[in-house]
Amino acid sequence: MMELVQIIAAWTLPVIIAFIPAYAYMFRKIPVYETFIEGAKGGLPTVIKLMPHLVGMLVAVSVFRESGALDLLISALNPLLIPLGVPPEFLPMALLRSISGSGSMAIMTDIFQAHGPDSFLGKLASTMQGASDTTLYVLTVYFGSVGIRNARYAVKVGLLADLASVIASLAVVHLIFH
Amino acid sequence: MINAIWVFMILAGVVVAALNGRMDLVTNAVLNGAKQGVVVCLGLLSIMVFWLGLMKIAEAAGLVQSFAKVLYPLARFLYPSVPKDHPAMGSIVANMSANMLGLGNAATPLGLKAMRELQDLNPDKQTASDAMCTLLAINTSGLTIIPATVIGLRLQYGSANPTEIVVSTLLATLLATTTAVLLDRWYRSRERKKWGESK
Numbered sequence: 001m002m003e004l005v006q007i008i009a010a011w012t013l014p015v016i017i018a019f020i021p022a023y024a025y026m027f028r029k030i031p032v033y034e035t036f037i038e039g040a041k042g043g044l045p046t047v048i049k050l051m052p053h054l055v056g057m058l059v060a061v062s063v064f065r066e067s068g069a070l071d072l073l074i075s076a077l078n079p080l081l082i083p084l085g086v087p088p089e090f091l092p093m094a095l096l097r098s099i100s101g102s103g104s105m106a107i108m109t110d111i112f113q114a115h116g117p118d119s120f121l122g123k124l125a126s127t128m129q130g131a132s133d134t135t136l137y138v139l140t141v142y143f144g145s146v147g148i149r150n151a152r153y154a155v156k157v158g159l160l161a162d163l164a165s166v167i168a169s170l171a172v173v174h175l176i177f178h
Numbered sequence: 179m180i181n182a183i184w185v186f187m188i189l190a191g192v193v194v195a196a197l198n199g200r201m202d203l204v205t206n207a208v209l210n211g212a213k214q215g216v217v218v219c220l221g222l223l224s225i226m227v228f229w230l231g232l233m234k235i236a237e238a239a240g241l242v243q244s245f246a247k248v249l250y251p252l253a254r255f256l257y258p259s260v261p262k263d264h265p266a267m268g269s270i271v272a273n274m275s276a277n278m279l280g281l282g283n284a285a286t287p288l289g290l291k292a293m294r295e296l297q298d299l300n301p302d303k304q305t306a307s308d309a310m311c312t313l314l315a316i317n318t319s320g321l322t323i324i325p326a327t328v329i330g331l332r333l334q335y336g337s338a339n340p341t342e343i344v345v346s347t348l349l350a351t352l353l354a355t356t357t358a359v360l361l362d363r364w365y366r367s368r369e370r371k372k373w374g375e376s377k
Contacts, residue, residue, distance in 0.1 A: 012324070013284070020232055024239035032235050039234020043227030046290055047219050055215030060184050062211030063191035066203050072194060102218075109331060117337035126332060126343040130325030131350035135318040138289075139180070142314055143306060145290045146297040150305040153365035155180050157311065158318035160361050165319060165354035172349045 046145055053144030057136055061099050070095065085170060087121055089114075094128065098162040101134035124173045132165035222286065229287040233272065246271040256316070256359065257309045259299075266295035270313060277316075278323045289317055312362050319358035322351050 093107040135158035269292035276285035332340035
């Protein structure tokens with residue numbers, strides 16, 4: 001069963017990439033290359049529109065982390081969280097998950113290195129990384145690309161959903177692997 | 179709220195650095211953060227150009243539309259404000275499928291395409307519409323069936339069973355996404371009450 005999932009994970013993307021143009025060309029007689037170019041042209045304007053948003057957000061995240069403010073926040077929250085079954089090593093990752101995908105990914109690989117991917121902590125980190133997405137990044141990129149200024153309640157919903165995925169990961173991993 | 183978070187992160191960072199007497203860290207952090215923003219954009223650019231090209235083919239061949247049919251009832255329920263045959267529906271469904279298959283990088287261009295099409299339907303171009311908020315809620319909570327990147331990293335770090343976390347991830351993501359959708363609906367109805375159904 002698990003080998004099957006692994007095979008599916010490795011094959012999905014290549015199969016899609018081969019299937020779409022082959023099907024379109026052979027069965028629908030579509031000029032696939034010209035169609036590809038036409039669609040691909042849309043990539044540059046979208047990314048250019050995005051860049052100011054991404055630079056603005058990543059500067060703030062970087063200042064917050066590098067200055068030590070993130071560490072302070074973590075050590076302030078630790079006494080509250082350890083009794084709830086939240087390992088201290090996991091907290092930086094949980095906090096960073098909403099603001100930096102590559103940051104939380106980096107902490108996950110740190111945890112793999114120090115405790116092993118098959119440790120309780122490794123499984124917890126894997127589950128949470130897979131079960132949520134980087135809210136501030138998604139928000140910045142998605143709304144930034146169309147020029148939305150007023151996000152209404154979307155920030156609140158995104159961050160609360162991240163909290164939900166941290167709690168859900170903790171609960172599920174405790175339940176399945178303990 | 180995004181304004182508050184942004185100011186808080188910068189201000190807290192500068193204050194903490196000042197207290198530690200390490201102002202130089204802030205200067206470096208600004209330069210590194212800005213550089214990272216541009217690097218992420220360039221990384222995104224390559225995959226974006228490719229996927230938008232490929233998706234154009236899929237669309238022209240009618241593949242997106244037939245795929246959409248499968249997830250259509252779910253999308254209808256989640257996005258009641260999007261008209262039945264609007265192109266946004268197809269992109270929303272494609273974005274949902276890419277997320278489920280763990281194709282994170284492929285999901286983003288599809289999601290951005292959906293966002294552009296939802297913007298066409300949006301009467302107030304500066305303010306997010308209901309459907310845009312739902313799209314965001316679903317994307318931030320990361321509905322994943324196969325967490326491909328995580329499996330890859332576990333393999334790299336010598337896990338005896340890299341795919342062991344698929345079931346726990348699926349359960350956690352289902353809980354989180356359901357919560358996100360419920361919160362989205364709840365905040366919407368609260369906003370409606372506050373403004374007296376004026377929207």
